[in-house]
């Protein structure tokens with residue numbers, strides 16, 4: 568550039584640059600008054616670099632290229648992490664912003680209240696995991712403080728991208744981070760429903776120990792593979808556990824049974840429905856799951872955990888949720904359920920031994936196509952099984 572005339576020096580450009588580059592340089596306007604050079608980040612109006620604008624730019628260019636919605640999340644890396652599958656599913660829900668927070672429930676069902684029980688502000692995912700004064704007291708004393716700060720003003724998805732793209736976060740750190748989210752969610756539910764209070768600064772320590780135990784167990788398991796005795800367990804993170812089961816009777820329809828208990832093994836409700844329709848076993852179980860979800864929604868037993876002893880039915884649901892790809896048997900039912908519940912219920916497979924109460928309910932002979940419900944007090948024929956389940960818990 569000729570600093571006297573404040574124009575580009577054509578001769579110099581000619582010797583040093585290719586014709587195309589020269590053209591581009593000539594298009595750059597020159598300021599009338601000299602000013603100091605500085606870097607400007609063109610992706611953001613402010614000219615300042617931010618993770619958020621990088622994320623947006625990356626997303627926009629990929630979408631233009633691929634002609635579809637693109638998320639720069641490295642899912643592959645998340646699925647490979649050494650962490651219980653339920654935490655991965657939780658992470659997936661968190662990134663997609665479908666954790667059943669007050670605001671999300673209100674958005675979906677137009678029922679309920681979106682106020683944060685700790686501070687009264689709107690309970691969005693961002694509020695719950697970042698902004699609430701309660702959650703700040705959880706993050707700040709922990710080793711994850713920096714991970715927490717990285718998420719400032721970002722959406723959940725952007726936050727995850729920021730953690731993944733910086734490369735400074737090892738897999739162990741991300742595992743711990745996701746476990747922390749899971750514990751924050753569980754601890755909030757537990758404090759809201761049970762009024763049990765764990766001091767904020769202890770929560771991360773609890774998550775770390777839980778993770779250590781899991782990893783230790785994984786290692787031991789691969790060495791000695793101990794025989795796992797299935798027993799009924801109270802919900803480990805949600806407020807309620809719903810056991811569901813189906814019984815198919817040759818020529819006499821299908822029985823659907825459910826039992827709801829809380830974290831203190833307390834009985835909440837049991838229900839049975841007998842239909843004339845003869846479902847194949849797997850479909851019958853999907854019906855039982857659906858029945859359980861209906862009762863849960865109606866009676867307000869969400870967020871909760873649901874146990875079924877039919878692996879195929881549970882796999883089917885997981886498959887629908889995770890990939891939305893294959894059309895399977897009963898997938899319409901499954902999709903409907905998931906649409907209605909939006910991730911506020913975790914459905915899991917547990918062995919038959921742990922599901923005997925629901926099994927008992929499903930085998931009760933009742934009127935056709937009517938739902939019979941026992942709330943607060945269990946039916947007489949169920950009492951023995953409830954006591955047995957409670958005795959089996961190792962405290």
Ligand SMILES: [Zn+2]
Nearest residue numbers: 683685686699
């Ligand atoms: Zn709050």
